[in-house]
Amino acid sequence: MRLLIAGWQGQVARALAEAAPACPDVAACAIGRPALDICEMKTITRALADVRPDVVINTAAYTAVDKAESQADEAFALNRDGARMLAQAAQKRGAAVIHLSTDYVFDGSKAAPYGEDDPPAPQTVYSRSKLEGEEMVRAANPRHVIMRTAWVYSPVGSNFVKTMLRLAESRDRLGVVDDQCGNPTYAPHLAEAILGVARQIAGAGPDAPWGTYHAVGSGSATWCGLAREIFRQSSARGGPGAEIDAITTADYPTPARRPANSRLDCDKLQQHFGLRLPDWRDGVKDCVSRLCPTPTD
Ligand SMILES: NC(=O)c1ccc[n+]([C@@H]2O[C@H](COP(=O)([O-])OP(=O)(O)OC[C@H]3O[C@@H](n4cnc5c(N)ncnc54)[C@H](OP(=O)(O)O)[C@@H]3O)[C@@H](O)[C@H]2O)c1
Numbered sequence: 621m622r623l624l625i626a627g628w629q630g631q632v633a634r635a636l637a638e639a640a641p642a643c644p645d646v647a648a649c650a651i652g653r654p655a656l657d658i659c660e661m662k663t664i665t666r667a668l669a670d671v672r673p674d675v676v677i678n679t680a681a682y683t684a685v686d687k688a689e690s691q692a693d694e695a696f697a698l699n700r701d702g703a704r705m706l707a708q709a710a711q712k713r714g715a716a717v718i719h720l721s722t723d724y725v726f727d728g729s730k731a732a733p734y735g736e737d738d739p740p741a742p743q744t745v746y747s748r749s750k751l752e753g754e755e756m757v758r759a760a761n762p763r764h765v766i767m768r769t770a771w772v773y774s775p776v777g778s779n780f781v782k783t784m785l786r787l788a789e790s791r792d793r794l795g796v797v798d799d800q801c802g803n804p805t806y807a808p809h810l811a812e813a814i815l816g817v818a819r820q821i822a823g824a825g826p827d828a829p830w831g832t833y834h835a836v837g838s839g840s841a842t843w844c845g846l847a848r849e850i851f852r853q854s855s856a857r858g859g860p861g862a863e864i865d866a867i868t869t870a871d872y873p874t875p876a877r878r879p880a881n882s883r884l885d886c887d888k889l890q891q892h893f894g895l896r897l898p899d900w901r902d903g904v905k906d907c908v909s910r911l912c913p914t915p916t917d
Contacts, residue, residue: 621646621822624673624715626706627680628652631777632720635811636677643815649673652680658702664709674822676710677718677814678703681750685724686875688746699749704756711761716821718814719757722750723770723802723836728879733840735885736768736832744876754832763824765817767835770882771846773903774807775910780843784850785911788860798844798866802882803836806903810835816895829892834884837900849904859912
């Protein structure tokens with residue numbers, strides 16, 4: 621199976637590029653800007669011609685959720701128009717597309733985890749641009765799998781785990797939001813699931829389970845619970861730690877409003893692809909061990 625991964629420096633792209641070589645049946649090529657810019661059709665066409673993929677995985681996105689509030693044009697150009705161009709070009713070459721989307725398409729008012737059929741109600745520029753991206757991908761390429769993920773962290777890039785460990789280097793106490801709940805997702809676990817989906821859809825016809833899926837780490841936490849687990853794991857390894865004060869969203873205002881409930885139900889991914897991501901604590905353990913190595917590692 622030949623894979624073209626759009627994006628190469630992002631958390632998910634790097635996790636995919638790390639995991640793919642271990643799969644004997646997979647030849648994966650991760651290409652990012654400037655060689656592949658998903659807003660430049662010329663570069664998309666060239667990358668597709670060079671790699672001749674069975675499946676295109678789109679990890680490229682405008683992910684600066686707060687900045688998007690004042691940069692709507694940039695967010696839509698990438699998350700909506702770029703997503704459409706890539707899916708369309710893949711379709712023309714007979715390649716399927718796996719497109720990543722977000723829990724933020726929901727407003728967070730539901731009391732239970734969101735299913736794929738729950739009505740989206742995006743509340744911010746980023747989430748609207750991602751939802752419109754989903755719609756574009758569905759229209760452009762019937763051979764698509766949209767995977768909505770959330771709260772992604774990894775040993776690379778900017779993410780909550782790295783931020784907590786960095787802040788704990790210089791501070792003894794941190795206030796962390798405890799009234800937003802979601803599913804922390806370790807990028808290497810997500811990458812395994814994406815590769816599992818890719819394997820099952822490469823070359824598949826109309827009967828394959830095309831559509832929209834939720835793909836997040838098993839189990840849920842608040843940001844505060846996640847921070848406590850990070851410091852528990854880190855302290856056990858002699859790494860940084862800090863006392864945590866539970867605060868509310870109102871105590872920590874951000875330009876883009878976050879949903880109170882971001883939890884996603886992943887049963888559909890299990891039913892159609894036989895895939896379930898490991899528990900989020902397993903991901904934190906691996907991530908912290910990579911960020912805080914001990915002499916015996
Ligand atoms: N991170 C999360 O918590 C989270 C949550 C829910 C959903 N998601 C979704 O998951 C996907 C992957 O997220 P991530 O955390 O891996 O994102 P990320 O680390 O922010 O990486 C995004 C990548 O997109 C690339 N990119 C930006 N503009 C591009 C363009 N015009 N052409 C090609 N590449 C471009 C960037 O490349 P440069 O390095 O060149 O800037 C960057 O490496 C995204 O679709 C995101 O919306 C993420």
